[in-house]
Amino acid sequence: xxxxxxxxxxxxxxxxxxxxxxxxxxxxxxxxxxxxxxxxxxxxxxxxxxxxxxxxxxxxxxxxxxxxxxxxxxxxxxxxxxxxxxxxxxxxxxxxxxxxxxxxxxxxxxxxxxxx
Amino acid sequence: xxxxxxxxxxxxxxxxxxxxxxxxxxxxxxxxxxxxxxxxxxxxxxxxxxxxxxxxxxxxxxxxxxxxxxxxxxxxxxxxxxxxxxxxxxxxxxxxxxxxxxxxxxxxxxxxx
Numbered sequence: 196x197x198x199x200x201x202x203x204x205x206x207x208x209x210x211x212x213x214x215x216x217x218x219x220x221x222x223x224x225x226x227x228x229x230x231x232x233x234x235x236x237x238x239x240x241x242x243x244x245x246x247x248x249x250x251x252x253x254x255x256x257x258x259x260x261x262x263x264x265x266x267x268x269x270x271x272x273x274x275x276x277x278x279x280x281x282x283x284x285x286x287x288x289x290x291x292x293x294x295x296x297x298x299x300x301x302x303x304x305x306x307x308x309x310x311x
Numbered sequence: 312x313x314x315x316x317x318x319x320x321x322x323x324x325x326x327x328x329x330x331x332x333x334x335x336x337x338x339x340x341x342x343x344x345x346x347x348x349x350x351x352x353x354x355x356x357x358x359x360x361x362x363x364x365x366x367x368x369x370x371x372x373x374x375x376x377x378x379x380x381x382x383x384x385x386x387x388x389x390x391x392x393x394x395x396x397x398x399x400x401x402x403x404x405x406x407x408x409x410x411x412x413x414x415x416x417x418x419x420x421x422x423x424x
Contacts, residue, residue, distance in 0.1 A: 232415070
């Protein structure tokens with residue numbers, strides 16, 4: 196079975212602080228994909244990043260960066276210089292080619308609150 | 312805007328009733344997925360269709376069914392509704408079936424009273 200764990204239920208920071216959201220996953224698949232989605236208060240799910248299991252290069256997109264480490268089965272997400280607009284629930288998700296096809300297994304989500 | 316549309320945005324109904332949720336995928340996407348988001352279960356995969364055919368099934372109740380039409384839009388039918396079916400139902404679409412990115416619609420918020 197596949198599993199995604201986001202141990203941080205809620206995080207609260209002050210604007211301009213850096214914040215890291217943790218994601219740990221379990222899968223027996225050798226080929227799998229990891230995702231992060233953002234769910235702002237309006238409710239929609241917004242795609243942020245997709246990473247395959249063979250690409251451990253870290254990625255940076257503006258204030259967002261992702262650290263993928265297969266050795267620890269982690270795919271952590273860092274927001275640099277956080278802003279109030281970053282307040283949302285963030286979900287990490289996993290899709291394993293062999294066992295689950297394209298379906299996404301989501302973590303429980305981390306509620307991030309950025310205070311002015 | 313992801314390009315995935317869902318109607319209606321909100322639905323309030325009574326126990327025992329039947330409702331239909333509608334989804335139009337992004338232009339060019341052949342796969343449609345349905346997910347349920349509830350407080351106790353989190354985000355859970357329900358079912359996937361690819362080019363009109365059922366492709367994968369998750370924890371979908373027997374009271375629920377779905378289909379994808381020739382124009383690729385999809386409908387999720389929920390019948391004999393119970394209080395516990397109250398949730399946010401998302402539709403997502405992707406190009407095909409190979410772990411591409413799934414883009415989500417705005418969701419339909421269902422409240423069963």
